[in-house]
Amino acid sequence: MEFLSSVLLLCISLSIISLYLLLRTSRHRNLRLPPGNLGLPFIGETLQLISAYKTENPEPFIDERVNRFGPIFTTHVFGEPTVFSSDPETNRFILQNEGKLFECSYPSSISNLLGKHSLLLMKGNLHKRMHSLTMSFANSSIIRDHLLDDIDRLIRLNLESWTDRVLLMEEAKKITFELAVKQLMSFDPGEWTESLRKEYVLLIEGFFTVPLPLFSTTYRRAIKARTKVAEALGLIVKQRRKESEEGDGKKDMLAALLAGDDGFSDEQIVDFLLALLVAGYETTSTIMTLAVKFLTETPLALDQLKEEHDQIRAEKKDSLEVLEWNDYKSMPFTQCVVNETLRLANIISGVFRRAMTDIHIKGYTIPKGWKVFASFRAVHLDHEHFKDARTFNPWRWQNNSGGTTNVFTPFGGGPRLCPGYELARVELSVFLHRLVTQFSWVPAEEDKLVFFPTTRTQKRYPINVKRRTMYGEAM
Secondary structure: OHHHHHHHHHHHHHHHHHHHHHHHHHHHHOOOOOOEOOOEOOOEOHHHHHHHHOOOOOHHHHHHHHHHHOOEEEEEEOOEEEEEEOOHHHHHHHHHOEOOOEEEOOOHHHHHHHOOOOOOOOOHHHHHHHHHHHHHOOOHHHHHHHHHHHHHHHHHHHHOOOOOEEEHHHHHHHHHHHHHHHHHHOOOOOHHHHHHHHHHHHHHHOOOOOOOOOOOHHHHHHHHHHHHHHHHHHHHHHHHHHHHHOOOOOOOHHHHHHHOOOOOOHHHHHHHHHHHHHHHHHHHHHHHHHHHHHHHOOHHHHHHHHHHHHHHHHOOOOOOOOOOHHHHHOOHHHHHHHHHHHHHHOOOOEEEEEEOOOEEEOOEEEOOOOEEEEEHHHHHOOOOOOOOOOOOOHHHHHHHOOOOHHHOOOOOOHHHOOOOHHHHHHHHHHHHHHHHHHEEEEEOOOOOEEOOOOOEEOOOOEEEEEEEEOOEEOO
C-alpha cells in the first residue's frame, strides 16, 4: 500500500511539472526570445561553459554563440534559462536598472556561504545605506589621510620575508587579506589573522560547487569553514560592541557599523564583514598576480614601469621612506598597467541579475524570472571596442586614446558599482612600486591562466626573486 501511494504521488508530481513546463513553453512561444540553444534538459549548456572556463581560453563559449546568434543570446546554465549579453549598451541598461527591472541573483552556493546580510545580496534601501557606508570608508580622502600608510607598511612587511622562490599568488593573498582585516577591524597581522585566512581559502572553494553537503565534500568543507569564520568574527563583534559602549572605540568599518543609527544585529554585521573580507581578499590579490604575469611577458612595459618607480624612489631619503599621496598621483604609466590588467584579466567576468518583469530590449523579450548575465569579459575582449583586444597593451590607455572608457566596466556599474574600486587601484599601485624597486624576478616554471571557479593561475605563479639595490642587482 505504501509503495502504491509513493507511485501515485510521483505520478501526480510529474504531471504537475509537465503541465507547468507545457504552460511555460507555450507562453514563451508567444514572446520573441533572444536566439540561442537551451541545450540538454536540466543541465542545459552548463558543462560546455565550465569546460571552457577551465582552460586558458574560455572565449569560444561566448564567441561561437555571438557569431551564430548575435551579441544577445539565450542559453541554459546552472539550472536556469539565462540571457547572455555581450552588448555594452545592454549591459549598461542592466546595471542602471538594478532594483527597478532587475534584481541581484547569484547561485545558492554563493549566497549560502556569504550569508543573507552580505552586501552582494542586500536589496532596496538597506543596500543603499550599506553601499554608501562602504564607499565612505574607501574614498580618495580616506585612503589618502588614513589608509595609505597602513597599505604601504603592510606590503613592505610582507615583502621583507621574500627570498629566492616565491608563490606570488599565495603571497598576494596574504597581503590583501591582512590589508582587509586591518581596514575593517584594525587588526595587525598575527596568528589570528592567518588562522582566519586559512578558513577563508576553504570557504571560497565552495562558491562554485553543488550546494549539497551530502554530495560535495568541497561544499561541506566550505560550510564548516564558514561556521568557523562567523564564530571568530562574532566574538570580535561582541567584544567591540562592549568596548564601544564603554567609550573605547576605534575608527574603522566595524566601529561605524556598531555606531550606526540602524541598530544592526551581530548576525548582520558578521555577514557584512565576512563578505567584504572575501571581496578585498580574492579579487585584488588576483589582480596583483596577473599584473606581474602580464608585465613579465611584456618586457618593454616592465622597463617603463621600473623607470617610473625608480624615479619616485630616487627622490626618497631611503627605500623604507613611506609613500605619500603625491607619489601615488605621479604614477601615470602604473595606472595604464592597472587598467590593462583589469581589462584583460576580467577578475569579475560579469554579473548575474534576474528579470523582475517581462523586459523588452533590442527587439527581444526577456521573460520575468529569467536570469540575465551581463558579460564584461566579452565586451573587454571584443576587437570592435579594443584594438588587438586579447593582447596586453598598457599604452592603449595613455591620453585616453581609442575612446574606450565608455565600455570599460571592470568594477561593474550602477547602484552596485564596487565600493572598493579606488582602494584596489591604490593597493595594486603601491604593491607594484615596492615590487619593482626592491626586486627583479623570473618565472620559476611555466604557469597557465584559468578562469573557473575563479580567475587564477594553476600553480599560483611561482617566481624566483632577487633583491635590487638602487643601482642594480644585489650580489
